[in-house]
Amino acid sequence: MRQHHRSPRLFGSLLLVAAAGFSSVAAVPGGDSTGQEAAEAATAATPTPLGQVVPAPAxxxxxxxxxxxxxxxxxxxxxxxxxxxxxxxxxxxxxxxxxxxxxxxxxxxxxxxxxxxxxxxxxxxxxxxxxxxxxxxxxxxxxxxxxxxxxxxxxxxxxxxxxxxxxxxxxxxxxxxxxxxxAPRYGYRSAMLDVSRHFFSVDKVKRYIDQMSLYKVNKLHMHLSDDQGWRIAIDSWPKLATYGGSTQVGGGKGGYYTKAQYKDIVQYAASRQLEVIPEIDMPGHTNAALASYAELNCNGVAPPLYTGTEVGFSSLCVKKDVTYDFVDDVIREIAAMTPGKYIHIGGDEAHSTSHEDYVAFMDKVQPLVAKYGKTAIGWHQLTGATPAKGAIAQYWGYDATSAAEREQVANAAKNGTKLVLSPADRSYLDMKYDKDTPLGLAWAGYVSTQRSYDWDPGTYLKGAPADSIEGVEAPLWSETLSTSAHIEYMAFPRLPGIAELGWSPASTHDWNTYKVRLAEQGPRWDAMGIGYYKAPDVPWPGK
The missing domain is CATH 3.30.379.10 (Chitobiase/beta-hexosaminidase domain 2-like)
Structure with a gap:
């Protein structure tokens, strides 16, 4: 469900845009420089009113x-x-x-x-x-x-x-x-970067870390594995990175992080008060691993590497003992170089795994996370199995999600499973702003800046107790994104709004006052070299 309802023809055109580097993105923030300079000159002599910041202070x-x-x-x-x-x-x-x-x-x-x-x-x-x-x-x-x-x-x-x-x-x-x-409303305020569909270098990840830290985001969820690429070196299974990480969507050269590079990212994030949450998505979204090691497949035959964008076709072989040796090794090595509390085990769109096998797999894998001193996070499909004590389910449903699925998640929350909310039609930063957005996807609908901001995490999921909500996340999937300019165009201006939902008291939540504070961030992004989308629903200076 995370990425269904896609048009192959649309994807072809999007990938051409992504491959071309979308050079026009960088030019978007320019606007009327004369009006902008005049506005900046006028405001420079007058201090910004106290509290006119994002997120809004308590x-x-x-x-x-x-x-x-x-x-x-x-x-x-x-x-x-x-x-x-x-x-x-x-x-x-x-x-x-x-x-x-x-x-x-x-x-x-x-x-x-x-x-x-x-x-x-x-x-x-x-x-x-x-x-x-x-x-x-x-x-x-x-x-x-x-x-x-x-x-x-x-x-x-x-x-x-x-x-x-x-x-x-x-x-x-x-x-x-x-x-x-x-002080923050929620202790979990996250942004996710998908480095699997397209690989992003250490410097590009650090650039995004610097940008998100300005808005008091405190978690960086790194989607490190998927069908199109495995992005982290694992010593006990070296081909995962060297072969499984050798490509990406559209057939580019891909890449992966050495352990030293991953530790560098972790340390840099920590210097900006961000905890890195590594994700190894399983049992689905695993073609890069299956292509690297034939024995992980039920038939013992490795499939070819995959550079497309479909989902739900891959699965680890749940009944093989070697599968759990593999998972144990991967979690052990990642846990050893991740000082943070969490490891994300994915669990979404496992369409090629039977429900019985899915439940059995999660029953075996969640204890492996605990074995190495970490807390498991899974996409909300985890609630269709038996979430381990302390595990967190990340809800990515949207308006089209069935009432039964929503109820399943809410019931798990009533039984003690904590939730992180990242509704696809609100907080997915890769959703198009409107029909003319040259990047991104639209399977969850168009997500304007106002729509991404105008929801309350405390009451969003009917039936889920307010105290079950750990916080929010703004995921950025990268099927159509391959540069820092792409990241910034899709993340700004929406990321600060999700950050505010995680930080600010519910009493401050008001689009009409927020959009004014958000508009004042525009000149700051210009100064920082952030190529943002000038959303028409925001009163940017000089507009």
């Missing part, structure tokens, strides 16, 4: 004089390693645009930008922060390092968009006076 109380960064400003940290790292990160972000060598110091002082960890302030939780801005000082206080980092992301958005430029800009660099107190 509380913003404006008041008093603004804080201004100048050449003498110091970033004062409390001596902790986490505060030091966050301070260095902030100095690195602001140095190119301000031209100021913002010194990071632990020598005390009541002026400048102050980063403070206060482990005793339970009201801030694990990811919350308090930002206090006034003449002479701006103080960010948090209980843990994540909160400090998120406070810094808010600080970035309170500064003029030009703060994101890579060359020295005029300023002034002011933050409106007042106090923001903020």
């Amino acid at each position: 509380s913003a109380v404006p008041g008093g004089s603004p804080f201004e960064i100048n050449s003498k400003t110091r970033i004062r940290v409390d001596g902790s390693r986490d505060a030091q790292k966050t301070g260095s990160y902030l100095a690195g972000v602001l140095r190119p645009s301000t031209g100021y060598p913002l010194k990071v110091t632990d020598d005390g002082g009541s002026d400048g930008i102050r980063l403070r960890l206060n482990s005793k302030d339970a009201s801030l939780g694990n990811e919350g922060y308090r930002l206090e801005s006034k003449r002479g000082s701006l103080t960010i206080t948090a209980r843990k390092s994540a909160g400090l980092f998120y406070g810094v992301q808010t600080l970035r958005q309170q500064l003029p968009a030009a703060a994101e430029q890579k060359t020295v800009q005029k300023g002034p660099w002011q933050v409106a006076g007042g106090t923001i107190k903020d």
